[in-house]
Amino acid sequence: MSEGLVVLVRSIIGFFSLLIFAKLLGKEQISQLTFFDYVLGITIGSIAATLTTDLSSRAWPHFVGLLGWCVLGYLMEYITMKWRYAAKYIEGEPTIVIMNGKIMESTLKKTKYRASDVMELLRNKDIFDLTQVDFAIIEPNGQLSVLRKPEYEPLTAMDISIKKNSSGISTELIYDGILFEENLRQLNKDRKWLLNQLKTHGIKDISEVFLATLNPAGSLYIDKYEDHIKKVTDIGDYDGPY
Secondary structure, X not given: OHHHXXXXXXXXXXXXXXXXXXXXXXXXXXXXXXXXXXXXXXXXXXXXXXXXXXXXXXXXXXXXHHHHHHHHHHXXXXXXXXXXXXXXXXXXXXXXXXXXXXXXXXXXXXXXOOHHHHHHHHHHOOOOOHHHEEEEEEOOOOOEEEEEOHHHOOOOOOOOOOOOOOOOOOEEEEEOOEEOHHHHHHOOOOHHHHHHHHHHOOOOOHXXXXXXXXXXXXXXXXXXXXXXXXXXXXXXXXXXXX
């Protein structure tokens, strides 16, 4: 019972210590997570866990270690903000991996990236064709920034001088075969209207639908359980065991 109480007290100390230190270190730990930030966060969390559960030693050395790591992390953050050269070596700097549509092979080797890694990051940017890319830059946090070639840039309403109304946020009407009637009412629709819409898509029953959404502009998206896709495209770069 006494050991449980000690663990509880240590947990409270460790929890609020981490809360205070996280506030001091700022939101960059989440929003711009570099490799250094990642290692720092894991180490601080590990020390906090040891502070909580290691009853074979006193709590204060672990707390001092926790305080030391957090203070050093804060100092590194302050130094990188004030001294650009330090930030370059501690946090890294942006690296161009595609320039003028050409892959920079030597840069890929230096950054320990493969061509397949870049392709994956491009797909995350909704780019599935390398011929559309003018510049691609790997940021210090590992994310990829992409500049498309001018002819592949999406046309905006401003480009053609037209006024475009907001489509709003899509609302789930059906998920996993279950109808959300409250969401229908919020959009001033009813069950009869939805059933008629489903019939126009060849759907006889709500249970056939995996997901259906509707936005305020009236755009209805429907995905059935049976998609009738005969062959799924394989985009892997080698034949694996599966």
